[in-house]
Amino acid sequence: MQRKKLQFPAIGMRIVKSSVAVFLCYMVYLLRGETGVVFYSQLAALWCIQPYVNSSLKNALQRTVGTFIGAAFGLIVIPLFFYLFHGKYQFLQYLIISLMIIPVIYVTVFFHRKDASFFSCVVFLSIVVLHVEDGNPFFFVWERFSDTMIGILIGILVNLFHLPHKKRYDLLFLSGLDETLLNGSEKLSNFSIIELNQMLEDGLNFTISTQRTPASLIEPLKQIHLNLPVIAMDGAVLYDINTRKYLKSYVISYQTTKKITDFIHKHGFQCFINVIVEDTLMIYHQALQNDAEKEIFHKMYSSPYRNYLSMELPENTPCIYIMMIDTTKRINQFYAALEKAGYEKELKILHYASEDYPGYSYIKIYNRNAKKENMIDYLRSKLQCSRTITFGSIEGRYDYIIHMDEPDTVVHLIKKLFEPIGFPWNSVGEKRKKEDKLF
Numbered sequence: 001m002q003r004k005k006l007q008f009p010a011i012g013m014r015i016v017k018s019s020v021a022v023f024l025c026y027m028v029y030l031l032r033g034e035t036g037v038v039f040y041s042q043l044a045a046l047w048c049i050q051p052y053v054n055s056s057l058k059n060a061l062q063r064t065v066g067t068f069i070g071a072a073f074g075l076i077v078i079p080l081f082f083y084l085f086h087g088k089y090q091f092l093q094y095l096i097i098s099l100m101i102i103p104v105i106y107v108t109v110f111f112h113r114k115d116a117s118f119f120s121c122v123v124f125l126s127i128v129v130l131h132v133e134d135g136n137p138f139f140f141v142w143e144r145f146s147d148t149m150i151g152i153l154i155g156i157l158v159n160l161f162h163l164p165h166k167k168r169y170d171l172l173f174l175s176g177l178d179e180t181l182l183n184g185s186e187k188l189s190n191f192s193i194i195e196l197n198q199m200l201e202d203g204l205n206f207t208i209s210t211q212r213t214p215a216s217l218i219e220p221l222k223q224i225h226l227n228l229p230v231i232a233m234d235g236a237v238l239y240d241i242n243t244r245k246y247l248k249s250y251v252i253s254y255q256t257t258k259k260i261t262d263f264i265h266k267h268g269f270q271c272f273i274n275v276i277v278e279d280t281l282m283i284y285h286q287a288l289q290n291d292a293e294k295e296i297f298h299k300m301y302s303s304p305y306r307n308y309l310s311m312e313l314p315e316n317t318p319c320i321y322i323m324m325i326d327t328t329k330r331i332n333q334f335y336a337a338l339e340k341a342g343y344e345k346e347l348k349i350l351h352y353a354s355e356d357y358p359g360y361s362y363i364k365i366y367n368r369n370a371k372k373e374n375m376i377d378y379l380r381s382k383l384q385c386s387r388t389i390t391f392g393s394i395e396g397r398y399d400y401i402i403h404m405d406e407p408d409t410v411v412h413l414i415k416k417l418f419e420p421i422g423f424p425w426n427s428v429g430e431k432r433k434k435e436d437k438l439f
Contacts, residue, residue, distance in 0.1 A: 024158065025038055047151075048155025048159060066123060070104065074124050168427070171385060174389070174391070213306075228383075236250050246279055274323065275313070275319045277317075283307065284309050284312070343365075350362070
């Protein structure tokens with residue numbers, strides 16, 4: 001058995017920025033004459049170092065609100081302990097501190113800031129538990145608040161800092177999915193998710209091209225904030241994942257579909273006929289004949305994005321593509337029959353072995369114009385991009401060849417090509433606004 005190659009994740013910018021933020025907290029601490037507690041500044045700064053700027057600002061607000069509420073309640077309790085108890089009646093002090101947690105949390109709920117509850121409690125307890133007996137506990141409340149605000153400010157500034165980059169808005173980046181962008185577990189790595197989303201937020205023109213149906217793209221791409229439609233079904237459709245709409249498709253006419261399906265049935269096979277009806281994928285089929293067909297049906301039947309119908313294709317209904325799966329021997333024989341009958345001249349026919357079902361092979365039949373290249377040209381013209389850069393796993397078909405065990409390579413290359421070091425005013429092309437409607 002082949003041993004898995006040990007891979008060490010790269011040290012990302014979030015790790016580097018965290019280190020820089022901690023160091024800057026020390027520098028401010030020295031400039032302040034070593035007053036305050038630098039530890040609290042560093043905690044606040046680290047909390048604000050997030051993958052996305054919006055997350056950083058959200059966490060900063062969360063920490064600020066929590067600090068305000070915790071410090072306010074600390075100022076309520078400290079005079080009671082400092083002037084009335086004088087370090088006595090410890091049991092009563094513990095009881096009061098414990099009961100005060102209730103209003104601390106309740107205030108965050110009342111002001112719809114439940115996410116700040118934890119920090120409110122942390123600040124409150126750090127004041128009343130650790131420093132209630134200090135010579136001037138009120139001074140500590142101010143220092144605690146100042147330390148936190150300094151850390152928040154440092155965290156936000158460090159997170160916002162970027163080296164100057166020019167952007168290539170004139171390029172359209174197109175990646176395959178399986179064996180290209182996804183790892184061995186059919187998922188995107190955290191690195192790819194974060195970096196892609198950051199570049200997409202900056203105006204990256206990026207999308208996916210795959211043989212998969214749109215239904216099978218929803219799950220692996222759910223964390224990517226795609227702003228362009230994907231090319232699916234090997235170039236037969238252009239699909240918007242966000243609106244769940246088919247924007248463009250190459251169909252096989254009903255007459256041709258009827259002719260080819262009659263030919264299939266005549267040779268003793270059944271097939272899955274994929275049809276789009278009002279942006280819904282309908283799959284017509286006959287009685288299932290082999291184990292692979294049955295397993296595919298039972299695996300996909302429960303999907304909310306597919307609808308299987310055991311019936312004949314309704315009249316005058318064009319289809320997107322026809323799929324067959326059977327033993328490799330039978331499929332090879334039928335493919336030869338298709339070639340002999342001349343169907344390859346009028347349709348696009350794919351014929352390949354199945355990786356999921358050993359001993360079985362597929363035949364998929366499309367409109368002859370259902371090609372990735374046609375959809376790429378259509379997309380590029382809409383975006384007014386000067387060039388398309390493609391990533392895939394098949395030699396000779398893509399600009400960059402990606403190996404299955406190195407899926408992050410796609411994002412590294414895109415980052416290098418999309419935002420090379422340079423000043424922003426040297427950017428090529430114009431950034432498309434989010435509200436611009438291209439389709």
